[in-house]
Amino acid sequence: MHATVRAAWSPDAPTVRADPNPGLLRWLLHGSYDGLWILAALLASPWIALRMARQQAFREMVIARLGLRPFPPPSPRRRVLVHGVSVGEIKGAAPLVRRILEQFPDAEVILSSTTSTGLAVARQVFPGHAVVRFPLDISFVARRFLAALQPVCVVLMELEIWPNFLRECNRRGVPVAVVNGRITPKSFRRYRWFRHSLPQFNRISLFCVQSEAYAERFCALSRRPERVLVTGSMKADGLTIGERHVPPPLRELLGPGLGQKLIVAGSTHEPEEQIVARAWQAGASEARLVIVPRHPQRANEVLAALAEAGAPAQLLSRLRRGAALDRRQPAIVDTIGELENVYALADLVFVGGSLVPHGGQNMLEPAAQGKAVIYGPHVDNFAQEAALLEEAGASRRVPDAAGLEREFRALVHDDEARRTMGQAGRSAVERQKGATALTLSALARLIAPA
Numbered sequence: 001m002h003a004t005v006r007a008a009w010s011p012d013a014p015t016v017r018a019d020p021n022p023g024l025l026r027w028l029l030h031g032s033y034d035g036l037w038i039l040a041a042l043l044a045s046p047w048i049a050l051r052m053a054r055q056q057a058f059r060e061m062v063i064a065r066l067g068l069r070p071f072p073p074p075s076p077r078r079r080v081l082v083h084g085v086s087v088g089e090i091k092g093a094a095p096l097v098r099r100i101l102e103q104f105p106d107a108e109v110i111l112s113s114t115t116s117t118g119l120a121v122a123r124q125v126f127p128g129h130a131v132v133r134f135p136l137d138i139s140f141v142a143r144r145f146l147a148a149l150q151p152v153c154v155v156l157m158e159l160e161i162w163p164n165f166l167r168e169c170n171r172r173g174v175p176v177a178v179v180n181g182r183i184t185p186k187s188f189r190r191y192r193w194f195r196h197s198l199p200q201f202n203r204i205s206l207f208c209v210q211s212e213a214y215a216e217r218f219c220a221l222s223r224r225p226e227r228v229l230v231t232g233s234m235k236a237d238g239l240t241i242g243e244r245h246v247p248p249p250l251r252e253l254l255g256p257g258l259g260q261k262l263i264v265a266g267s268t269h270e271p272e273e274q275i276v277a278r279a280w281q282a283g284a285s286e287a288r289l290v291i292v293p294r295h296p297q298r299a300n301e302v303l304a305a306l307a308e309a310g311a312p313a314q315l316l317s318r319l320r321r322g323a324a325l326d327r328r329q330p331a332i333v334d335t336i337g338e339l340e341n342v343y344a345l346a347d348l349v350f351v352g353g354s355l356v357p358h359g360g361q362n363m364l365e366p367a368a369q370g371k372a373v374i375y376g377p378h379v380d381n382f383a384q385e386a387a388l389l390e391e392a393g394a395s396r397r398v399p400d401a402a403g404l405e406r407e408f409r410a411l412v413h414d415d416e417a418r419r420t421m422g423q424a425g426r427s428a429v430e431r432q433k434g435a436t437a438l439t440l441s442a443l444a445r446l447i448a449p450a
Contacts, residue, residue, distance in 0.1 A: 061133070080153050089180075166204065311330055
């Protein structure tokens with residue numbers, strides 16, 4: 001990395017309330033970008049039309065992303081749009097949304113997400129709030145979206161930036177903030193190649209970022225160090241520290257049997273379920289295994305994969321409908337919003353997206369509840385969180401499937417090691433709290449009346 005500037009945030013940094021990149025060349029650039037979107041849609045139209053005809057969920061998604069769904073009616077209240085691409089970002093936004101509403105009781109928060117699972121979790125986490133699907137990044141679609149919602153401020157969780165959306169916000173005088181910001185070395189290199197074209201980071205008024213390393217990258221891309229503030233990660237503020245109450249029906253269906261330990265594999269991606277099942281069979285088959293796929297709609301696919309691995313499994317939805325419970329078989333959670341409760345039942349947790357080059361998932365969630373944590377080598381998207389837990393002695397990183405089998409075998413039978421790791425993880429997460437207050441302090445001037 002060749003960053004030449006460091007974060008030097010100033011509360012007096014000018015807010016971006018107009019297009020900072022006007023001119024014919026920029027107009028042509030955005031017009032070409034729109035053209036690529038439209039060309040791609042035309043080329044894919046036979047496939048899109050066929051899938052829309054066959055799948056209602058896909059049809060509804062396309063209609064919503066084109067901005068053709070009804071929007072919340074106009075409101076006299078000041079609207080803040082908080083956007084998270086999927087489940088992790090939406091859950092991470094919860095403490096900030098609560099703080100915004102406390103400090104600005106006359107404000108209305110609208111949540112947006114790109115994925116169907118993100119939307120479903122947003123409706124669970126934020127009952128009573130409007131939830132909308134984020135639009136396609138075509139100029140006239142983004143324009144319609146913003147005109148309908150009329151936000152006074154847009155808050156983007158982590159790093160979800162789209163060129164036309166940013167431009168339309170600037171043109172409407174709507175300031176944009178990136179909060180809980182992070183950017184991987186791979187993404188940083190890619191953005192550096194295009195920083196003079198699309199997207200333009202100088203269109204963003206505020207970057208609240210998780211670490212000094214991320215701050216340097218955002219400074220290098222935006223060339224506006226006065227807009228970059230290191231706040232730490234807000235994810236810790238949204239986590240339950242220590243024991244969590246689990247509904248008794250869920251405990252009965254997914255909890256361990258008498259004398260059993262419980263291994264939970266959370267946020268798994270294909271083919272991790274097979275890898276976990278084989279490691280469990282070889283190293284800890286006396287324990288109960290519960291698998292929570294990152295995408296619950298893959299449940300039947302996971303069921304087939306486990307059967308192929310010689311580990312026939314049960315679906316939580318079927319158990320709830322009265323299927324006979326067998327704790328010797330793995331259980332697959334095929335419903336949304338269960339993960340933190342399932343982690344609460346665990347003795348040992350494997351966090352998925354890490355044995356495959358996906359980048360990992362949030363390992364602080366189980367650590368906050370005092371659980372011993374294992375994950376694979378691919379944690380680029382959560383490198384800071386992994387380093388925090390490893391430094392505290394709260395987690396173990398395994399190189400491959402054989403390493404996972406070794407850790408299952410060792411930790412399932414070592415109560416003291418699990419207890420020590422769990423206590424260390426809980427303390428490490430608790431020390432990270434406070435990022436939300438810092439973030440809101442910086443964000444307040446964008447929300448307050450101009």
